[in-house]
Amino acid sequence: MIRIRKGEVKDFEKLSWGWKNSKKILEKYIEAIKKRKQEFFVVEDKNNLIGEIHIFWKDKDKQKANGKNRAYLSTFRIHEDFQGKGIGTKLIEHALNYIKKKGYTQVTIGSYKDENKTQRYYNKLYFKRKIKTDTDKSIKPQRDFILFLREL
Numbered sequence: 001m002i003r004i005r006k007g008e009v010k011d012f013e014k015l016s017w018g019w020k021n022s023k024k025i026l027e028k029y030i031e032a033i034k035k036r037k038q039e040f041f042v043v044e045d046k047n048n049l050i051g052e053i054h055i056f057w058k059d060k061d062k063q064k065a066n067g068k069n070r071a072y073l074s075t076f077r078i079h080e081d082f083q084g085k086g087i088g089t090k091l092i093e094h095a096l097n098y099i100k101k102k103g104y105t106q107v108t109i110g111s112y113k114d115e116n117k118t119q120r121y122y123n124k125l126y127f128k129r130k131i132k133t134d135t136d137k138s139i140k141p142q143r144d145f146i147l148f149l150r151e152l
């Protein structure tokens with residue numbers, strides 16, 4: 001039986017399987033979580049953590065999240081041994097309900113332009129409106145990143 005619950009900073013130890021190459025980003029996340037700009041949910045299976053999703057309430061990029069009515073979902077992942085069993089969908093729906101309860105009416109999520117499978121999945125989850133495409137220059141080779149929006 002899996003359980004979805006709020007994440008805490010100490011949970012990142014058990015989520016290290018997803019953070020191996022992203023130490024800098026993790027530091028930023030922890031800082032934002034401490035400042036309450038960001039929250040996250042985890043999926044627990046027995047004593048392991050097998051998934052996570054992060055909610056940004058506020059971001060420098062107001063098109064992503066503005067601290068008023070629009071939140072941004074990021075780092076949505078399920079451990080590869082558990083993918084394709086409906087767990088990710090339960091997790092994102094849990095996060096969407098939580099965001100709605102907080103009074104927010106819009107949610108954004110991003111995908112790289114070449115990730116067709118991810119885009120089809122987001123579309124199925126009603127992230128249908130393309131707000132913009134940015135070029136992610138933080139990675140090499142650079143990749144285009146599409147931001148999608150869903151109303152709640």
Ligand SMILES: CC(C)(COP(=O)(O)OP(=O)(O)OC[C@H]1O[C@@H](n2cnc3c(N)ncnc32)[C@H](O)[C@@H]1OP(=O)(O)O)[C@@H](O)C(=O)NCCC(=O)NCCS
Binds near residue numbers: 076118121
């Ligand atoms: C995308 C992801 C979070 C979905 O979680 P999940 O538990 O596997 O998904 P579910 O079983 O609830 O739903 C399956 C849907 O996810 C999609 N999916 C499954 N495995 C996937 C994978 N490795 N990569 C991308 N999408 C995947 C499928 O298209 C499927 O859609 P369908 O129902 O139309 O067939 C998970 O597969 C994952 O972590 N993938 C790798 C990382 C990633 O691409 N994250 C998203 C960008 S941050």
